[in-house]
Amino acid sequence: MTIEELYDSKGFYYFCTDKKTHHSYLPIYSELFAKWEKEPIRILEVGVYKLGSLRLMEEYFVNAEIIGVDNTTYEGSVPLNRAQVIIEDFYSSNRELPPLHIAIDDGPHDVASQLAFVRKVYPKMVSGGILVVEDVMPGFKEHFDSLGLPYTAIAFYPPTDQADDRLILIRK
Ligand SMILES: C[S@@+](CC[C@H](N)C(=O)[O-])C[C@H]1O[C@@H](n2cnc3c(N)ncnc32)[C@H](O)[C@@H]1O
Numbered sequence: 001m002t003i004e005e006l007y008d009s010k011g012f013y014y015f016c017t018d019k020k021t022h023h024s025y026l027p028i029y030s031e032l033f034a035k036w037e038k039e040p041i042r043i044l045e046v047g048v049y050k051l052g053s054l055r056l057m058e059e060y061f062v063n064a065e066i067i068g069v070d071n072t073t074y075e076g077s078v079p080l081n082r083a084q085v086i087i088e089d090f091y092s093s094n095r096e097l098p099p100l101h102i103a104i105d106d107g108p109h110d111v112a113s114q115l116a117f118v119r120k121v122y123p124k125m126v127s128g129g130i131l132v133v134e135d136v137m138p139g140f141k142e143h144f145d146s147l148g149l150p151y152t153a154i155a156f157y158p159p160t161d162q163a164d165d166r167l168i169l170i171r172k
Contacts, residue, residue: 002030003060016052016078023165024156025134032130032169036101038063044100046090046117047107050074054083064101069093091116097124102132109135109164111143118147118170125172133168144168 004026007015020026040063048054048068055078057066066083069090088095091113103125105117114133125131136144136153144151152169159165 003033003056004030006060007056014078015056016050017056019053019056019134022160022162023134024160025167028154028167033060033102036061036064039101040064041101042098043067043102043104044069044097044121045104045106046070047105048085050077051080051083051085052078053104053106054080054085058082067098091120097121099126100124101126101129103129104132104134106134109137111137111140114168115143115147118144118149122149122170122172125170127172129172131170131172133170135162135164136166136168137164138166140166140168 007020007026012021037060041061042065043057043061044067045053046069048070051068054066054068058081067086068083069086069088071087071089073087090107100121103121105114107113114136117133118131122131140153149170154167154169156165
């Protein structure tokens with residue numbers, strides 16, 4: 001089963017993430033992440049809102065260690081079994097990060113925080129790991145070029161009404 005098929009089997013009201021409603025990310029994640037479904041990897045997501053994306057990752061990556069970070073807690077959050085949730089401002093925190101296979105920035109989505117995420121997290125990615133920045137606005141090129149890292153930008157067609165329905169992928 002892919003991560004998109006898992007999401008589809010229980011739906012938005014169970015997984016409570018916008019990664020397949022306002023955004024188009026789950027088909028890409030299904031391809032990128034399939035090799036890690038049962039592997040003992042470590043995953044970081046920054047910006048976890050009501051924890052729905054962590055629930056999806058817990059159920060898909062059955063042997064992964066999953067870390068979510070958010071600077072706010074939200075009423076109506078879904079229950080979790082394994083994922084660790086850290087409440088703090090990720091971008092100004094001095095907390096040491098462990099080695100990571102998958103890292104997703106789904107935080108405040110301004111370009112300054114997106115670049116800060118890459119600078120902070122990329123050094124912690126293991127060889128073969130994938131860093132993802134979600135919800136990247138048009139005009140990203142000059143900003144992301146300034147990082148000096150090869151990256152892939154994926155916009156979706158046909159375009160949705162979301163100007164930021166765009167991913168940046170950086171492989172290590
Ligand atoms: C789009 S929501 C995340 C959605 C979630 N990943 C999902 O798929 O359902 C963005 C989240 O980023 C969090 N956030 C904003 N600024 C932050 C910061 N400085 N550090 C950590 N989290 C932050 C917000 O509180 C919010 O929960």
